Amino acid sequence: MSEAGTPRRRALDPYEEERQHLERVQDVIRQALASGPRMPVRDEDDEDADEALTADVVADVAVAEMAEQRRHQLRRAMREPYFGRIDFQPEGESPLKLYIGKQGLDHPSTGERVVLDWRAPAASVFYSFNGQGDEARYEAPGGEVRGTVSLKRNIVVRDGDLVRVVDSYVKGQTQAGAVDEFLLYRLADAKDSRLHDIVATIQAEQNEVIRADKNVPILIQGVAGSGKTTVALHRLAYLLYQDPDKLRADRMVIFAPSAMFVDYISEVLPELGVGDVQQTTFAAFALRVLDYVVLLGDPAKRLRERFALRPSPAYEQLRREIELKGRVETVDALEAFLRDIEKDMVPACDVPSPVGPPIPAETVRRWFHTEYARYPVRQRRDRVLARVKRQWEMQAKQAGKADRATKRQMQTLAREYERAWPDLEPLPIYEAFLARHPGLSLASIQRPAKYGARPLVEPEDLPLLLVIHRWLHGVDARDVFQHVVIDEAQDFSPAHIRVLQAYCPSLSFTILGDLSQSIHSEAGFRDWEEVRALFPECRYVEMSVSYRSTHEIVTFANRILEPFHPKVLATPVFRSGDPVIVEPVAWEHRFERLVERLSEENHRATTIAVLTRTEEDAHVYHQMCLESGLDAHLLTAAQTQYEGGISVVPVYLAKGLEFDSVIVVDADASHYGANERDAKLLYVGCTRALHRLRLYYCDRPSPLIAWAVAN
Numbered sequence: 001m002s003e004a005g006t007p008r009r010r011a012l013d014p015y016e017e018e019r020q021h022l023e024r025v026q027d028v029i030r031q032a033l034a035s036g037p038r039m040p041v042r043d044e045d046d047e048d049a050d051e052a053l054t055a056d057v058v059a060d061v062a063v064a065e066m067a068e069q070r071r072h073q074l075r076r077a078m079r080e081p082y083f084g085r086i087d088f089q090p091e092g093e094s095p096l097k098l099y100i101g102k103q104g105l106d107h108p109s110t111g112e113r114v115v116l117d118w119r120a121p122a123a124s125v126f127y128s129f130n131g132q133g134d135e136a137r138y139e140a141p142g143g144e145v146r147g148t149v150s151l152k153r154n155i156v157v158r159d160g161d162l163v164r165v166v167d168s169y170v171k172g173q174t175q176a177g178a179v180d181e182f183l184l185y186r187l188a189d190a191k192d193s194r195l196h197d198i199v200a201t202i203q204a205e206q207n208e209v210i211r212a213d214k215n216v217p218i219l220i221q222g223v224a225g226s227g228k229t230t231v232a233l234h235r236l237a238y239l240l241y242q243d244p245d246k247l248r249a250d251r252m253v254i255f256a257p258s259a260m261f262v263d264y265i266s267e268v269l270p271e272l273g274v275g276d277v278q279q280t281t282f283a284a285f286a287l288r289v290l291d292y293v294v295l296l297g298d299p300a301k302r303l304r305e306r307f308a309l310r311p312s313p314a315y316e317q318l319r320r321e322i323e324l325k326g327r328v329e330t331v332d333a334l335e336a337f338l339r340d341i342e343k344d345m346v347p348a349c350d351v352p353s354p355v356g357p358p359i360p361a362e363t364v365r366r367w368f369h370t371e372y373a374r375y376p377v378r379q380r381r382d383r384v385l386a387r388v389k390r391q392w393e394m395q396a397k398q399a400g401k402a403d404r405a406t407k408r409q410m411q412t413l414a415r416e417y418e419r420a421w422p423d424l425e426p427l428p429i430y431e432a433f434l435a436r437h438p439g440l441s442l443a444s445i446q447r448p449a450k451y452g453a454r455p456l457v458e459p460e461d462l463p464l465l466l467v468i469h470r471w472l473h474g475v476d477a478r479d480v481f482q483h484v485v486i487d488e489a490q491d492f493s494p495a496h497i498r499v500l501q502a503y504c505p506s507l508s509f510t511i512l513g514d515l516s517q518s519i520h521s522e523a524g525f526r527d528w529e530e531v532r533a534l535f536p537e538c539r540y541v542e543m544s545v546s547y548r549s550t551h552e553i554v555t556f557a558n559r560i561l562e563p564f565h566p567k568v569l570a571t572p573v574f575r576s577g578d579p580v581i582v583e584p585v586a587w588e589h590r591f592e593r594l595v596e597r598l599s600e601e602n603h604r605a606t607t608i609a610v611l612t613r614t615e616e617d618a619h620v621y622h623q624m625c626l627e628s629g630l631d632a633h634l635l636t637a638a639q640t641q642y643e644g645g646i647s648v649v650p651v652y653l654a655k656g657l658e659f660d661s662v663i664v665v666d667a668d669a670s671h672y673g674a675n676e677r678d679a680k681l682l683y684v685g686c687t688r689a690l691h692r693l694r695l696y697y698c699d700r701p702s703p704l705i706a707w708a709v710a711n
């Protein structure tokens with residue numbers, strides 16, 4: 001390994017070798033920048049300019065725009081053309097030095113490959129090669145390629161300068177744990193308020209998930225910090241690269257748990273050179289598809305009820321309903337209910353005509369159930385009504401009656417006949433279903449008294465409303481996805497996933513979650529088997545290494561969870577850091593102590609979280625921070641952005657995020673009891689920390705912590 005500032009003099013010194021190579025590659029980039037078409041320049045004074053915009057000019061502009069995009073990529077590549085090198089000799093061929101970067105680069109005049117895109121088949125060796133022996137292989141379009149590796153090298157280039165060279169494998173040398181050194185160096189960095197790409201350090205197990213076959217749904221149980229979100233985003237970039245002719249970024253979607261989380265992950269895909277992938281929440285998607293005929297009730301209120309220290313009996317009843325609404329059996333029951341409505345939908349009476357014989361109900365039934373059977377229900381009804389009107393008009397024409405009175409009569413009759421059909425709006429149909437289904441009630445639906453205000457529903461109502469919407473209107477072609485990623489999937493019920501399948505008929509899904517973090521247990525699935533059962537064929541993978549937190553933090557967090565028998569406990573990457581501190585504090589000094597701590601942390605960390613058990617406590621601690629002159633942000637359920645710096649957050653809203661330093665306040669017995677829900681909450685809180693974790697308690701520590709410390 002060589003580092004910046006310590007170049008060695010020998011000819012084959014890795015640092016010097018790479019410095020010279022970097023210069024050569026940067027020369028190639030300069031040449032590429034100098035070549036290629038440029039944007040046609042428009043003469044502002046040319047009055048005929050608009051007319052001159054012929055098809056040729058339009059085509060030229062399109063080519064030039066693409067060239068401009070390419071130049072933008074090249075300028076980016078100039079700053080960091082690659083991050084790794086692998087020397088690989090395919091069987092029976094000459095050895096190759098493969099430089100791997102975020103994007104590929106070919107020599108503009110010779111066409112020679114100078115940098116390999118990280119998603120290219122051969123680049124896979126860089127990620128899958130683990131230094132156990134020198135053999136390696138990768139899947140290429142023409143079949144498997146086998147060969148041997150003689151060097152694996154990590155290279156850090158920042159702003160065009162070579163900063164660091166780390167060899168993690170050199171054939172014939174003892175590797176003495178060097179494989180992880182570069183990863184550890186990267187993990188030790190302080191983080192800002194955004195998630196970033198990990199192309200330089202993707203691990204073998206992650207590489208497998210990223211490159212998994214898009215046609216087989218993949219379900220991933222990954223412990224906290226195993227890189228699920230990051231891997232999902234890299235997978236999208238990979239799939240787009242692999243199949244550019246068939247896949248479109250704007251037809252791919254990632255469902256994230258909150259608007260704030262969408263903001264938090266928003267930079268990864270652009271960093272990977274991918275734009276336009278939809279990043280949204282299930283609720284935002286559902287409300288848009290439903291055309292906002294309903295809105296969501298206050299999410300903060302619901303969370304307050306759900307995470308109250310002592311849940312009320314009313315919430316216990318609600319919990320049972322939430323769980324029931326999330327079952328596939330309930331979706332089945334709703335579909336059966338809709339089929340019943342459909343069966344008897346056509347009014348039993350013949351359709352009277354103002355000018356001729358009535359149209360028999362049997363004829364209308366045939367139109368509806370047979371001739372228009374391929375259309376969704378609402379369209380079928382509308383087609384029937386339009387056909388009835390056409391028939392009347394024909395009868396009127398034959399009878400020579402085109403007078404206004406006949407027309408008015410037709411309008412009146414048409415209105416009356418339409419009223420004889422059932423109401424085809426999603427909410428009334430849903431209410432009728434809730435009223436009939438055992439165990440369900442109308443409690444989650446509010447109809448505000450204010451004139452014009454839209455009805456409010458709760459998140460668990462949305463999948464079922466989508467079922468009704470689909471029955472009424474079908475699926476709009478614009479809502480059909482080519483690939484769906486569900487992140488934090490443990491908060492998705494089987495009903496959510498089942499409903500989403502209709503919007504991705506290819507069943508190309510990547511579903512990632514962690515049952516140890518299922519703090520919304522009544523709303524999500526309980527076992528991966530429930531998800532597997534929804535797919536005729538799928539692949540299930542476990543990711544058990546936690547990359548986010550230090551060894552000390554992962555070990556501590558595992559002990560909190562252990563008594564509740566989680567299926568998979570996290571294995572820490574061996575990155576040692578500060579010990580986890582559990583500190584008693586007198587009730588009257590708790591604010592003072594926290595401010596002292598935050599002031600100290602502020603010098604060392606970019607992002608710090610104060611995690612409270614409830615939202616009310618978050619308000620109190622936040623206010624106290626402000627009064628002490630600390631610039632702290634309060635994160636609430638309504639938040640759409642995460643600013644970094646000091647954040648005061650109710651623990652249940654911190655899921656998915658990460659911070660250099662985490663301080664859990666009120667970690668006492670009254671805030672975190674010896675039960676599974678509180679253990680998961682505390683586990684989620686502790687696993688948000690990258691480098692430092694501290695817990696304060698007054699009076700008695702939570703039994704969960706007492707176990708963790710004792711063990």
Ligand SMILES: Nc1ncnc2c1ncn2[C@@H]1O[C@H](COP(=O)(O)OP(=O)(O)OP(=O)(O)O)[C@@H](O)[C@H]1O
Pocket residue numbers: 183186187191196197198201202203206222223224225226227228229230231514547548655656657658687
């Ligand atoms: N191979 C890797 N190289 C470098 N950093 C990594 C790698 N894998 C994961 N990380 C880092 O680990 C942290 C956790 O990643 P991520 O948030 O994607 O994990 P997660 O499994 O979604 O976590 P959680 O379930 O706790 O929200 C991030 O900072 C990410 O950059």
